[in-house]
Amino acid sequence: MTIGRWVMVIAVCCLPALGGCTAVSYYAQSISGHLNIVAAGRPIDGLVDDPRQPKPLRDRLSLARDIRAFATEELALPDNASYRNYVDTGRDFVSWAVFAAPELSLEPHTWCFPVMGCVPYRGYFSKEAAEKFAEDVRAEGFDVHVGGIPAYSTLGMFADPLLNTMLRHGETYLAEVIFHELTHQRVYVAGDSRFNESFAMAVERTGTVAWLESRGNGADLREYRASRRRSKDFVALVARTQKELGAIYAGHGGDAEKRAAKEAAIARLRTRYRRLRDGRWNGFAGYDQWFDGPINNAKLATIAVYNDNVPAFTRLLDICRGDYERFYRAVERIGALDPQRRMAALNAARHCE
Numbered sequence: 001m002t003i004g005r006w007v008m009v010i011a012v013c014c015l016p017a018l019g020g021c022t023a024v025s026y027y028a029q030s031i032s033g034h035l036n037i038v039a040a041g042r043p044i045d046g047l048v049d050d051p052r053q054p055k056p057l058r059d060r061l062s063l064a065r066d067i068r069a070f071a072t073e074e075l076a077l078p079d080n081a082s083y084r085n086y087v088d089t090g091r092d093f094v095s096w097a098v099f100a101a102p103e104l105s106l107e108p109h110t111w112c113f114p115v116m117g118c119v120p121y122r123g124y125f126s127k128e129a130a131e132k133f134a135e136d137v138r139a140e141g142f143d144v145h146v147g148g149i150p151a152y153s154t155l156g157m158f159a160d161p162l163l164n165t166m167l168r169h170g171e172t173y174l175a176e177v178i179f180h181e182l183t184h185q186r187v188y189v190a191g192d193s194r195f196n197e198s199f200a201m202a203v204e205r206t207g208t209v210a211w212l213e214s215r216g217n218g219a220d221l222r223e224y225r226a227s228r229r230r231s232k233d234f235v236a237l238v239a240r241t242q243k244e245l246g247a248i249y250a251g252h253g254g255d256a257e258k259r260a261a262k263e264a265a266i267a268r269l270r271t272r273y274r275r276l277r278d279g280r281w282n283g284f285a286g287y288d289q290w291f292d293g294p295i296n297n298a299k300l301a302t303i304a305v306y307n308d309n310v311p312a313f314t315r316l317l318d319i320c321r322g323d324y325e326r327f328y329r330a331v332e333r334i335g336a337l338d339p340q341r342r343m344a345a346l347n348a349a350r351h352c353e
Contacts, residue, residue, distance in 0.1 A: 033125025041085030041161045060167045067175045075207045076324040077182040081159035088164040093148030096130035097121040100142040101297035104249045104258050106242055108301040117191025143296035151177045156185040172224050179207040186328055189335040198309035234287055238303045241269040266295050312346045320352035
């Protein structure tokens with residue numbers, strides 16, 4: 001199961017201002033990788049109407065076209081050229097992101113870029129390049145996590161294409177991805193990933209429920225709600241371990257003692273997961289892949305970035321009586337506040353206007 005969704009912005013406008021071979025090389029791979037994908041795009045309308053195309057693909061593209069229309073008509077998301085063209089990348093992920101955190105801290109390491117500000121990842125269109133960069137960061141003493149990306153957003157700077165990597169997991173997943181990425185185009189606060197990702201997750205989840213309800217798809221709606229309950233359990237499970245680790249890192253004792261306590265906390269997390277999976281989840285194993293891989297501060301931190309503030313944004317949407325246009329204006333106003341006031345204002349909101 002894919003946990004979370006990542007954003008990678010291609011900041012072409014500021015390349016001349018960058019200094020250093022490493023920076024230029026990184027931006028060059030980002031720009032060339034994105035442009036190669038865009039150049040391979042084919043209009044979805046033409047593919048849907050082309051009888052030479054495989055019917056399963058035509059059906060999925062037709063569904064994507066309907067979801068795209070719903071995003072604009074019902075969720076007030078941008079009506080632009082994004083997700084009007086289709087690209088088969090020939091691989092399971094379009095790109096890969098490298099996340100890092102100190103060995104004895106849950107605070108994500110950030111990298112700063114033009115347009116998007118500081119974010120807790122670096123994105124690569126080559127898995128090998130991502131792994132090489134991860135090795136370099138790991139050598140500096142950081143915990144590192146590399147995650148495959150099914151979709152990314154250029155924040156409206158380009159017409160983002162629909163990708164084969166977005167079609168791999170069925171109707172509900174496709175709706176989630178399209179709604180999430182278009183939300184980044186509607187409101188984006190430079191340098192505040194927790195704000196941006198929780199906001200996009202709130203629109204993704206409420207929008208997907210609305211989409212399934214509009215389709216009268218009762219079975220899929222019930223399964224989606226069950227998956228959201230499992231997701232809530234998962235986030236709570238991780239949050240408990242994050243709290244334990246935070247106390248360990250802030251406590252007394254040397255680094256060796258803290259490392260041992262860290263490993264014990266992660267072992268307890270795995271044990272709690274198995275109990276949850278085999279108990280309340282009745283053997284549902286969709287999160288096994290996440291737990292079977294290495295778990296460290298970098299991997300744990302990504303969960304907080306994408307989930308911590310979703311309830312606050314969902315509550316604000318309720319205050320706005322489900323009116324997405326009013327909701328986005330409220331989010332824009334809060335996002336324009338000083339960073340130290342932003343989340344306090346979101347949590348304290350009592351009115352939409």
